[in-house]
Amino acid sequence: MKRTWVLALALATSPAGISAQAEAGAGAATITAGDLRLRIGALAHDSMRGRATPSPELDKAARHIARRFEEFGLQPADGDSYLQEYPLTASRAGTPGRQSIEIDGPDGGTIEGSDILPVPGGRGEVAGPLAIVTPGGADPPDGAVAILRVAPEDTRQGLESVRGLLDGGAVAVLLAVDAPDDYFDGIRRFYERERLSVGMPEELGAPVAFVRTPALPEALRAALASGAGTTAWEARVRTHSEFREERAYNTIGWIEGSDPDLRGEFIVFTAHMDHVGVGRPVDGDSIYNGADDDASGTAAIIELAQAFASLETPPRRSLVFMTVSGEERGLLGSGWYAENPLFPLGATVANLNIDMIGRNWRDTVVAIGADESTLGATLRQTLRDHPELGLATIDDPWPEQNFYFRSDHYSFARKGVPILFFFTGTHEDYHGPNDEPDRILYDKTARITRLIFHLGRRIADADERPEWDPAAYRRVVEGVGRQQGSE
Structure with a gap:
């Protein structure tokens, strides 16, 4: 030295x-x-x-x-x-008037407005039987609308599951947010702002949306809490998101x-x-x-x-x-x-x-x-x-x-x-x-x-x-x- x-x-x-x-x-x-x-x-x-x-x-x-x-x-x-x-x-979530979920089954109805939030990348209109899934679980039946329960700490994991569920046969994915309203509103503010990502658009090729759990039929909420499986409901999902290449x-x-x-x-x-x-x-x-x-x-x-x-x-x-x-x-x-x-x-x-x-x-x-x-x-x-x-x-x-x-x-x-x-x-x-x-x-x-x-x-x-x-x-x-x- x-x-x-x-x-x-x-x-x-x-x-x-x-x-x-x-x-x-x-x-x-x-x-x-x-x-x-x-x-x-x-x-x-x-x-x-x-x-x-x-x-x-x-x-x-x-x-x-x-x-x-x-x-x-x-x-x-x-x-x-x-x-x-x-x-x-x-990308940004589309206008609220272009999003809806129609649920056909016990206590079914139409969910729209502030109770639904499209995920940028997912758009279109499809219908199919509703199947409850879990992240990392079995694939949904072909042609099903997959729905999974998402707690606040699991939001990222839920989003990361979307591509796999679509590749596994789902025609749409619903992320049922089991969280207070202010948390859902925070997700809304995030997705309604224009977001930039590096690379070309990631088109998911199917509707994907968050939905407030309280807006779902009560029996469906109970089924979500109990675990995966086919359900007595069918769903028609319509979402829209906006893309621009820069x-x-x-x-x-x-x-x-x-x-x-x-x-x-x-x-x-x-x-x-x-x-x-x-x-x-x-x-x-x-x-x-x-x-x-x-x-x-x-x-x-x-x-x-x-x-x-x-x-x-x-x-x-x-x-x-x-x-x-x-x-x-x-x-x-x-x-x-x-x-x-x-x-x-x-x-x-x-x-x-x-x-x-x-x-x-x-x-x-x-x-x-x-x-x-x-x-x-x-x-x-x-x-x-x-x-x-x-x-x-x-x-x-x-x-x-x-x-x-x-x-x-x-x-x-x-x-x-x-x-x-x-x-x-x-x-x-x-x-x-x-x-x-x-x-x-x-x-x-x-x-x-x-x-x-x-x-x-x-x-x-x-x-x-x-x-x-x-x-x-x-x-x-x-x-x-x-x-x-x-x-």
């Missing part, structure tokens, strides 16, 4: 080492508060209308960033394009490393360029600008790309700069990249993610994930080497809010890539129209971006790649004992 330290000191104080340090200092100096002010101002301007996924304004942001990458001399990541396109499906982009550029032995390994810098668009007016303002969330991180990515591109000799490993879309809708863009990477994830040694670094403390940044790998020690050494930044890092002070699972680093972490997530917390303007450029602390944002520059360079030039803490790897990658939240 002592010999290694002496060698590192000798290299740092040699003419070549001093030259490299001076060049790195010059690169960091290109990251300025003034530049960040201009970049955040452009991304979070009212004309960008909150950069919702999908929207023409988000596409405009993606192209704007691509032009910056091209100006800096970055290589396009996807053939000759800086844009990685991915497909989206927008697409969105990630913007990706890269700089090839200078070391022939290490340039096949990659460090990926990420931030999300989308926000939540136009929403409910507050004091007459309906544009949710997203200056901190996450024009601050997106501008930092642009500044980092420029800083590294200014170096005469690139770092030893290759660097990838990525602004993703769809974070606000469920990590869609980074999730697509993780499943369709343009650079091998097995050769991706680190992901440094930046989301909301422009508000709150002037000298402190949260580094989520620092205890999961050797990246934490590298970060601490970088801070010691750069006291001029005037920064300190802290662990996540809000574990109950599950921020770990709510930004794009998680798409990389679950695939086994060591991560650090730089974040300075939410505030009273979070997801509101007052998240405006004039509220950003630009000097602080610049210092955090310079810290990430120095950190990225140190990781890229290190002899060894970062290593996971074994317990963290089991928890994050293998899912042992993991609890996931949602935004």
Whole structure:
């Protein structure tokens, strides 16, 4: 260990080492508060209308960033394009007037209105004998309308059973929600909002719907409680759901490393360029600008790309700069990249993610994930080497809010890539129209971006790649004992 330290000191104080340090200092100096002010101002301007996924304004942001990458001399990541396109499906439950369940049998009748809620993906009109089923149980008779009782804690399991029931012979599936009205209303609010999913539409090819258990005939409710089997009822089910095919982009550029032995390994810098668009007016303002969330991180990515591109000799490993879309809708863009990477994830040694670094403390940044790998020690050494930044890092002070699972680093972490997530917390303007450029602390944002520059360079030039803490790897990658939240 002592010999290694002496060698590192000798290299740092040699003419070549001093030259490299001076060049790195010059690169960091290109990251300025003034530049960040201009970049955040452009991304979070009212004309960008909150950069919702999908929207023409988000596409405009993606192209704007691509032009910056091209100006800096970055290589396009996807053939000759800086844009990685991915497909989206927008879906929502259909209008209540187009949904009904007619039950023929003892105390039967028609169920409609607020007592029925179609599941997007299922639509059509069919009829058949009603058969009670259980998740993972025997297939229903061919041509039957399958009905299963769903308690609140079993909602996900019930939905996951639908495809198997349809493949097993059911012509429709009813999920009888055995829960208080407010729980059913919560499901309704979820499905009546437009939902985005990655990929092409999943057409279930048959009606699928939630139904309030109290709306069913009393004898049928008793039969549901007693277990599976055929029943004395027949049902005609009619549902409708709406689909729209969309697409969105990630913007990706890269700089090839200078070391022939290490340039096949990659460090990926990420931030999300989308926000939540136009929403409910507050004091007459309906544009949710997203200056901190996450024009601050997106501008930092642009500044980092420029800083590294200014170096005469690139770092030893290759660097990838990525602004993703769809974070606000469920990590869609980074999730697509993780499943369709343009650079091998097995050769991706680190992901440094930046989301909301422009508000709150002037000298402190949260580094989520620092205890999961050797990246934490590298970060601490970088801070010691750069006291001029005037920064300190802290662990996540809000574990109950599950921020770990709510930004794009998680798409990389679950695939086994060591991560650090730089974040300075939410505030009273979070997801509101007052998240405006004039509220950003630009000097602080610049210092955090310079810290990430120095950190990225140190990781890229290190002899060894970062290593996971074994317990963290089991928890994050293998899912042992993991609890996931949602935004």
